[in-house]
Amino acid sequence: MKKIGFLxxxxxxxxxxxxxxxxxxxxxxxxxxxxxxxxxxVDGAYFRVHHFARQAGSPFPLLSAIGARTSKIEIGTxxxxxxxxxxxxxxxxxxxxxxxxxxxxxxxxSRGSPEQVIDGWRYFGYGPAEGQTAADMARQRTEVxxxxxxxxxxxxxxxxxMFANPPGLLRLEPxxxxxxxxxxxxxxxxxxxxxxxxxxxxxxxxxxxDDETGEPLHVxxxxxxxxxxxxxxxxxxxxEPRVSVSxxxxxxxxxxxxxxxxxxxxxRDQVGMIDExxxxxFGRSYAAEPDELVRALKEDEAIEAADTVLLxxxxxxxxxYNAHVLQSILTHVAPELGWR
Numbered sequence: 001m002k003k004i005g006f007l008x009x010x011x012x013x014x015x016x017x018x019x020x021x022x023x024x025x026x027x028x029x030x031x032x033x034x035x036x037x038x039x040x041x042v043d044g045a046y047f048r049v050h051h052f053a054r055q056a057g058s059p060f061p062l063l064s065a066i067g068a069r070t071s072k073i074e075i076g077t078x079x080x081x082x083x084x085x086x087x088x089x090x091x092x093x094x095x096x097x098x099x100x101x102x103x104x105x106x107x108x109x110s111r112g113s114p115e116q117v118i119d120g121w122r123y124f125g126y127g128p129a130e131g132q133t134a135a136d137m138a139r140q141r142t143e144v145x146x147x148x149x150x151x152x153x154x155x156x157x158x159x160x161x162m163f164a165n166p167p168g169l170l171r172l173e174p175x176x177x178x179x180x181x182x183x184x185x186x187x188x189x190x191x192x193x194x195x196x197x198x199x200x201x202x203x204x205x206x207x208x209x210d211d212e213t214g215e216p217l218h219v220x221x222x223x224x225x226x227x228x229x230x231x232x233x234x235x236x237x238x239x240e241p242r243v244s245v246s247x248x249x250x251x252x253x254x255x256x257x258x259x260x261x262x263x264x265x266x267x268r269d270q271v272g273m274i275d276e277x278x279x280x281x282f283g284r285s286y287a288a289e290p291d292e293l294v295r296a297l298k299e300d301e302a303i304e305a306a307d308t309v310l311l312x313x314x315x316x317x318x319x320x321y322n323a324h325v326l327q328s329i330l331t332h333v334a335p336e337l338g339w340r
Contacts (some may be wrong), residue, residue, distance in 0.1 A: 001338070001339065001340070002303075002306070002307055002308060002309055002334075002339040003043040003044060003074075003244075003307060003308040003309070004042055004043050004044070004308075004309050004311065004329065004330065004334060004339060004340075005042060005043050005044025005045065005046050005074065005076070005244075005308065005309070005310045005311070006033070006037060006042060006044070006045060006046065006310065006311050006312075006313045006322070006326060007046045007047070007048065007078050007246050007310040007311065007312045007313065008030060008033070008045075008046070008047050008048065008312075008313055008315045009048045009055060009312070009315060010026050010030065010047055010048055010050075010055040010056040010315060011026070011054060011055055011315060011316055012025055012026045012054050012055075012316070013054065013316060017316075018316040019316055019317055019318030019321075020315060020316045020318070023054070026055075026056070026315070027061075027062055027065075029315070029318070029319050030045075030047065030062055030066070030315070031062070031065050031066055031069055032319045033045070033313075033315075033319045033322055033323065034066045034069070034070055034073060034075070035066075035069055035070060036319060036323040037073060037323065037326055038070045038071070038072055038073040040323065040326055040327050040330060041330060042073060042326055042330070043073065043074055043308075044073060044074035044075070044076060044106065044308070044310070045066060045070075045073050045074070045075055045076070046074075046075075046076040046077060046078045046106070046108070046310055047059055047062065047063075047076075047077055047078070048077070048078060048079075049077055049079065049080045049081060050081075050113075050115065050116070051081070051084055051115060051116070051120050051124075052115060052116040052117045052120050053115075053116045058093075059077050059080065060093040060094070060096075060097050063075050063076075063077070063097045063101070063105065064096065064097045064100045064101075066101075067097060067098075067100040067101025067102070067104060067105075068100055068101075070101075070104075071102070072104075073104065074104050074105075074106045075097075075101055075104050075105055075106065076105065076106035076107060076108055076184070077106075077107055077108045077109070078108040078184075078186060078204055078206065078244075078246065078310065079108040079109055079110040079112065079184075079186035079204065080107065080108065080109045080110070081110065081111070081112025081113075081115075081121075081138070082109050082110065082111065082112070082137075082138040082139075082141045082142050082145070083111065083112055083121040083126065083134050083137055083138045083141075084112075084120070084121045084124050084126065085109075085141055085145070087141050087142075087144040087145040087148060088144075088148060088172060090145060091145055091148040091149060091172050092172050092173070092174070094107060094149070094176070094179060095149075095172070095173070095174045095175055095176040095179065096174050096176075098176035098179045098182075099174055099176050103176065103178055103179075105176075105179060105182060106182050106184065106202075107179075107182065107183050107184065108184040108185070108186050108204045109142055109145070109183060109184070109185060109186070110138065110185055110186035110187070110204075111134070111135045111138040111139070111192075112138065113208075113274070114274055114275055119134070121134065121137075139195070142185070142199070143199065145183075146180060146183060146199060146200075146201070148171075148172055149179050149180040149183070150180055151171050151175045151177070151180075152169075152171060153168050153169030153170050153171045154169055154170075154171065155169055155170045155171070156169065156170075157169070157170050180200075181200075181239060182202070183201050183202065184196075184201055184202040184203065184204045184242070184244070185199070185201040185202070185203060185204065186204040186205075186206060187203060187204065187205060187224065187228075188206070188208065188209050188210050188280070189209070189210045189212065189224075190212060190223070190224050190227050193205075193224045193225075193227055193228040193231075194227055194228060194231040196228065197228045197229070197231035197232040197235060197237075197241065198231055198235050200235070200237050202241050202242040202243065202244075203225065203228050203241065203242070203243045203244070204243075204244050204246075204310075205221045205224060205225065205243070205244070205245050205246070205302065205306075206245075206246045207246050207247065207248065207282060207283035207312065208274070208280050208281070208282050208283065209221060209224070209280065209281055209283075210278060210279070210280055210281075211271055211279045211280055211281040216269055216281075217269050217281045217282070217283040217284070217302070218283070218299075218300045218301045218302040218303070219301055219302075220281065221245060221301075221302035221305075222301035222302045222304070222305045224302075225243050225302065225305045225306065226305070228241070228243065229241070229243075242307055242308060243305070243306045243307055243308065244306055244307075244308035244309065244310050245302045245303055245306045245308075245309060245310070246309075246310040246311075246312055247283065247286060247300075247303065247309060247310070247311065247312065248264075248283075248284075248285040248286065248287075248311075248312045249285075249286045249287075249293070249297070249311055249329060249333070250264065250285070250286065250287040250325060250328075251288075251289070251290050251293055251325075251328040251329055251332050251333055252287060252288060252289050252293075253289075253290070253324075253328050253332065256321075257328075260314070260317070261285070261287040262287065263287075264285040264286075264287035265287055265288055267284040267285040267286070267287065268284050269281055269282065269283055269284050270282045270284075290328075290332035290333055290336070291336075293333055294333055294336045294337055297333070297337055298337065309339070311325070311326065311329060313325060313326070
C-alpha cells in the first residue's frame, strides 16, 4: 500500500496550447484539481515553488485555500527554497495554513534548485554569512524553522502588553501541534538525506538526483533511501519516517493520451550538469498501456522502497485532463501494483 499524490509544477503560459494562461488560472485550477483529486481518492496535492518564474511563489495562500475547500487530502510542497525564507514569518504562515486544513499540511523544504535569476535570494535581502555557502544558509534556516515549530517560548514578553500574555516566554502564533513531524527535506544527495534523518524530517526524493555512482536513478534513490532510514534509526527518533519519490507516469488509455505522451514510451534516464560543479541524473518518464506500465514500474527499486509516490502532472493541460491522468493510475495501475 502506498499513498499517491500529484505534484504540480504550476506553470502558466499565454501559449495557444496552454489551458493555464495566467497566474489566476493556475491558482484557481490548482484548487479545483485538488478538490477533484480528493473525490477520486488521491492522497495528496503537492506544488513546486519557484521565484522569478511563471510558477507558484509563496505557496501558503494556495495551500490555505485548498485546505478550506477540502477535508481529507494532504496538502504540501515539493519544495520551498529555504534560501528565500524568513523562518519566523514562515512558521506563522505554516501554522495558520495547517490549522485551516485541520492538520493536513505536508511541507517539503530544501536548498532549492537553480533559479531563473542569479542569486535571487539576495533580492529578498538575504545572503550567507561569511564562510557560509547558500546551501549552508538554507540548512541553517531550516533548523531555525524546525525549532520554532516545536512551539517552545523564546521571546521576552513586554511587561506592559497591549493584551494579556500567558506566563513565561512567548512563542510564535498561531501554533499548530504536530506540524513539526510533517516537514520533509527534498534531498538530491545521500549526504543531505542522512542530514534530514538526523533532523527528524521526512524525505522527498524527486526525478532529479546528484549522480553519485553512475547507476540508474531508481537504484541511486533506493540506496539514498536506505542510507536515510539507517541514519533515522541511529538518531533514535520514536516515530516511523515517511519517504516519497516523484515520477512522471502516464497510462495510455485513449487516443489523446497517446497523442500527448506516446512519444515517451522509450524514455530513458538522462545525465547533465545542473550547475558548474554538479552532475545530475534526470529520471525517465513512464508512458505505456497499463499492463506494460505495471511491468515497468515493478522494476523501479526506489518506488518499491518509498511509502508515497508523487505523480508529476502536466498542469497546463487543464483540470479535466489531469483528473483523467490521476484516475487512470488509480484505476488501471495502482491496484495491479498493490498500491491500493
